[in-house]
Amino acid sequence: MKSNTISLEHGAGGEVMQALIGEIILKNFRNKSAGSIGLECLDDGSTVKLEDFNKGCELVLTTDSHVITPAFFPNTNIGRLAVAGTVNDLTVMGAKPLALTCAVIVPEGFPLKEFEEIIKTMDETAAEVGVPIITGDTKTVEKTALDSIILNTAGLGITDSPVRDSGLQPGDKILVTGTIGDHGISLMAHREGFDFDTDLASDSAPLWKLIEPLLKLRTPEGEPVITAMKDPTRGGLANALNEMASKSGAGILIEEDWIPFKPAVSAACEMLGLDPLEVANEGKAVMGVKAGFEEEVLSILRQHPYGRDAAVIGEVTPDKNEVVLRNRFGGMRFVDVPAGDPIPRVC
Amino acid sequence: MKSNTISLEHGAGGEVMQALIGEIILKNFRNKSAGSIGLECLDDGSTVKLEDFNKGCELVLTTDSHVITPAFFPNTNIGRLAVAGTVNDLTVMGAKPLALTCAVIVPEGFPLKEFEEIIKTMDETAAEVGVPIITGDTKTVEKTALDSIILNTAGLGITDSPVRDSGLQPGDKILVTGTIGDHGISLMAHREGFDFDTDLASDSAPLWKLIEPLLKLRTPEGEPVITAMKDPTRGGLANALNEMASKSGAGILIEEDWIPFKPAVSAACEMLGLDPLEVANEGKAVMGVKAGFEEEVLSILRQHPYGRDAAVIGEVTPDKNEVVLRNRFGGMRFVDVPAGDPIPRVC
Numbered sequence: 001m002k003s004n005t006i007s008l009e010h011g012a013g014g015e016v017m018q019a020l021i022g023e024i025i026l027k028n029f030r031n032k033s034a035g036s037i038g039l040e041c042l043d044d045g046s047t048v049k050l051e052d053f054n055k056g057c058e059l060v061l062t063t064d065s066h067v068i069t070p071a072f073f074p075n076t077n078i079g080r081l082a083v084a085g086t087v088n089d090l091t092v093m094g095a096k097p098l099a100l101t102c103a104v105i106v107p108e109g110f111p112l113k114e115f116e117e118i119i120k121t122m123d124e125t126a127a128e129v130g131v132p133i134i135t136g137d138t139k140t141v142e143k144t145a146l147d148s149i150i151l152n153t154a155g156l157g158i159t160d161s162p163v164r165d166s167g168l169q170p171g172d173k174i175l176v177t178g179t180i181g182d183h184g185i186s187l188m189a190h191r192e193g194f195d196f197d198t199d200l201a202s203d204s205a206p207l208w209k210l211i212e213p214l215l216k217l218r219t220p221e222g223e224p225v226i227t228a229m230k231d232p233t234r235g236g237l238a239n240a241l242n243e244m245a246s247k248s249g250a251g252i253l254i255e256e257d258w259i260p261f262k263p264a265v266s267a268a269c270e271m272l273g274l275d276p277l278e279v280a281n282e283g284k285a286v287m288g289v290k291a292g293f294e295e296e297v298l299s300i301l302r303q304h305p306y307g308r309d310a311a312v313i314g315e316v317t318p319d320k321n322e323v324v325l326r327n328r329f330g331g332m333r334f335v336d337v338p339a340g341d342p343i344p345r346v347c
Numbered sequence: 348m349k350s351n352t353i354s355l356e357h358g359a360g361g362e363v364m365q366a367l368i369g370e371i372i373l374k375n376f377r378n379k380s381a382g383s384i385g386l387e388c389l390d391d392g393s394t395v396k397l398e399d400f401n402k403g404c405e406l407v408l409t410t411d412s413h414v415i416t417p418a419f420f421p422n423t424n425i426g427r428l429a430v431a432g433t434v435n436d437l438t439v440m441g442a443k444p445l446a447l448t449c450a451v452i453v454p455e456g457f458p459l460k461e462f463e464e465i466i467k468t469m470d471e472t473a474a475e476v477g478v479p480i481i482t483g484d485t486k487t488v489e490k491t492a493l494d495s496i497i498l499n500t501a502g503l504g505i506t507d508s509p510v511r512d513s514g515l516q517p518g519d520k521i522l523v524t525g526t527i528g529d530h531g532i533s534l535m536a537h538r539e540g541f542d543f544d545t546d547l548a549s550d551s552a553p554l555w556k557l558i559e560p561l562l563k564l565r566t567p568e569g570e571p572v573i574t575a576m577k578d579p580t581r582g583g584l585a586n587a588l589n590e591m592a593s594k595s596g597a598g599i600l601i602e603e604d605w606i607p608f609k610p611a612v613s614a615a616c617e618m619l620g621l622d623p624l625e626v627a628n629e630g631k632a633v634m635g636v637k638a639g640f641e642e643e644v645l646s647i648l649r650q651h652p653y654g655r656d657a658a659v660i661g662e663v664t665p666d667k668n669e670v671v672l673r674n675r676f677g678g679m680r681f682v683d684v685p686a687g688d689p690i691p692r693v694c
Contacts, residue, residue, distance in 0.1 A: 005455070006459065007455050008487050008489065011485050012487070028467050029449075029469070031474065032481060034446040038479070039482055046481035046482040061448060061482055061503055062482055065450040065484050065497075067486050102372075106353045106357070108354050112351055112353065116371045119371055123378075126376075132380055133376050133379060134395070135386055135410055138357065138364055139358045140354070140356075141355075141494075142692075145493070150497065152410065152412055156406070
């Protein structure tokens, strides 16, 4: 640790956050595991094995706090972000969402009407995937102590075959379920008062129904077709790909031209000098798919509204820990682990 | 709702919070249940029933955010409060803690040394009851946006016989596991710079090992000896007793002289004009016990360091929804549902 105090980068989803988690949290928590995937895996959630429970079935537990400002943004609000975020953490672990929690912290003076709007949005988002919100907590603080509402949602799911972020094998295809950078860039533009285009909106969405059919796919040898999956939120696709590559002991080669972007996101990134690969997504998954099955997976994904722009963006290579981007002229550059998301408080 | 905005009382654990939860949260969440105890029960946690799982076994899920200031207080810190609070929510539902989550929100500028101290304290508290912390989330915000660290812990537990807060039957004895008011009063005194006594310290403690042996007790007819249980945190004993009485459709008669208080807590309450019954406890349970079994329960509780001061404080009456306090001279007064905890941000 270079500094003696917390900085914004410590929570930005990149290298600095990883260091904090490794050097302080993982070092001091001695008891970190209740199943096959524990805290030390730093996956999107962890598993709990139950005695006397079905063959290989595990529960998945995950948690996320949302501190986004403003709480209302193009199309939706923090309530959708919280529910979708937790549903997606379960989803990318291959787990069917069973139940969510909802803990709110509200500063005094927060409008009750907005509070109710957020609660309604949580309900609607949860209803999309049929998951109940079964328990909660309500705290209030002085308006001088907190600038906006904070939500925490924890999620409980169940899976008979957890999907890890570390299962990539050389030759696997890398797929994303849709356009990249929408959430972070739309939020940035909204905050700064830019008016680019109507299609610049948060992509926040609960992905369980999109992903569920893929989890049953098997190769003729009985292997899962989806080899690894991750939620490219803070730190964006750049961070997700680097984590998947390094945990899998493999490399990834991405074709720049194959990455789906909304034109408004490309334009905004150019104008603001931001790399869309480092910006948070809130309704996308990135996955490894066994070679030869990518067309089948794409056709399933594209049948769902949240997967219409799904695309193969590259493949897994044997080059340990390298993520490389190739542009249309064949030029290559490394995609580094970002220090963190370039836009603070987007989730 | 009388006002258009959130006030501190909306999160203070009393009448105003109940109204907010009823009129906004319960009304708008349509899907609130995944087992025998759902959100609408407003118990300390809710249950999840698994298909194909053992006879009557249910999972219990609970969540709590902690916004206490200062984060360090006599004896311990917010880390102990968070872990103990979630362990206790599971415990009073009769559930063995299986796994915890840990989501932190830290303002920039927060000392890393204090952050590490909090993490270590979480680890130590979890180790007391052998529960792993398996997944987490780390967020940071600008120092102008938040005054101190916030923790959320969700907990997953398992039980073959959930204990509700609504199971009281006339004739049951009411027990508390120790002295009342310690947490709130010690925190208040610490904040205000009073120096009463060394025994004025937070009671924050994880109660699973204390309560576990009671859960197996059965009457000769096979009924659970513990009929109801609750964690008297925000709104204190007054709120917990009123909730238990009204949910059970019964009354409670408490003998003032039987309630255990630390002398320093009594003295501080007198001086500060506070009612210790309305003040938060963080290492106590209040329970209903089948008449005739109270001595057996007391002797079990008193064997554990957290139960040394356990006491019978009254009994359940048929007077619907009434909680009455009788003083040593026979004078009676109603114990009302407090508007909320009189001391803000104690948990």
